[in-house]
Amino acid sequence: MSSSDLKKPGTTVVGTFVRSQIVILELFAFGFALHFLQQSNVNAQTIVAMLLFCVFTFTLITGKGFPHFRHRGKALLFLIIAGFFSLQGAVMFGEQRETRWAELRESDPAAYLTELHDADEDRWFAELRELDPESYAAEAAQRAAQAQADRLAECSNEKTALAYVMIQEDVRRSLRAPSTAEFPGRYGAGTRNMGNCVYQIVGQFDAQNGFGAMIRGTFTGTTEYFPDSGSWRTLTLDVQG
Known part of the structure; x- marks a missing residue:
């Protein structure tokens, strides 16, 4: 080696x-x-x-x-x-x-709020309530108006057909034989968007009565849509037949 x-x-x-x-x-x-x-x-x-x-x-x-x-x-x-x-x-x-x-915040609240607004708008809104109550009231009113406008925008006429479908379950509950109920594909005349996310529904159905015979019935009701949760609630309902 x-x-x-x-x-x-x-x-x-x-x-x-x-x-x-x-x-x-x-x-x-x-x-x-x-x-x-x-x-x-x-x-x-x-x-x-x-x-x-x-x-x-x-x-x-x-x-x-x-x-x-x-x-x-x-x-x-x-x-x-x-x-x-x-x-x-x-x-x-x-x-x-x-x-x-x-x-x-202590020396110049206005400058603090201006800088905070660009960095964290939610925190700015909370601080605005204490540091500038008048601006807070105006901002709160503006946000509420915008929220209402957005809510109403969700309650368009296009949801009328969905309102007709959603109210059918409550119509069935009022019948003697709910499982036999059949609804036409389209709602009746008078169905409309009443505004403020409330819809009036007019329709008819075929269902068995107490003797087992199929009869034609009608119903009129109002139902409300809640955009935040995507849910519906029947307000009034009158079933004939």
């Missing part, structure tokens, strides 16, 4: 050790750079960390990317560091924003 053969294993171990130390130094430098950026600008640090997180994720999955980080093991280590600083930066940004908003 030659002396060169004896040196190869030692050289390999030394080389591996050196490379591992270099990676550790790179990780330390990478983390320090993100920490330094975090101290000066949390928002910028979070964006940079998230972008790097995406880059390292791509490298980890595909094995492609920047030549220096194409090794998946190295990409994973840097991915962990970038992910940690992404989460930490997001938390710190949220804490700083809350602190600034608390100060702004």
Whole structure:
């Protein structure tokens, strides 16, 4: 065995050790750079960390990317560091924003509400009630009007046919032989959308009476539609036959 053969294993171990130390130094430098950026600008640090997180994720999955980080093991280590600083930066940004908003709420409520409106409209509406009651009343009225308009838009004339179908179950309950009831495919004259999600239904049916004979009956009723739940409720019903 030659002396060169004896040196190869030692050289390999030394080389591996050196490379591992270099990676550790790179990780330390990478983390320090993100920490330094975090101290000066949390928002910028979070964006940079998230972008790097995406880059390292791509490298980890595909094995492609920047030549220096194409090794998946190295990409994973840097991915962990970038992910940690992404989460930490997001938390710190949220804490700083809350602190600034608390100060702004006391010093300049109008500016606070303006900024809050763009970031969190539901929270803005809740804060508006305490900080600007008049604007809150106007906004509440506007939202109520819009909600009513949206509700009525759901109660179109096209739902008249559905209202005719939905009221049939209550008609059956009033009959002696509900299972024998048969309804024409279309409602009768006088059926209409009365507005405010209430429909008047006029129709007829064939069903067995107490003696088992099929007779023709009629019914008139009103039913209400609830857009929020998609449910119906019969308000009035008069069955003849």
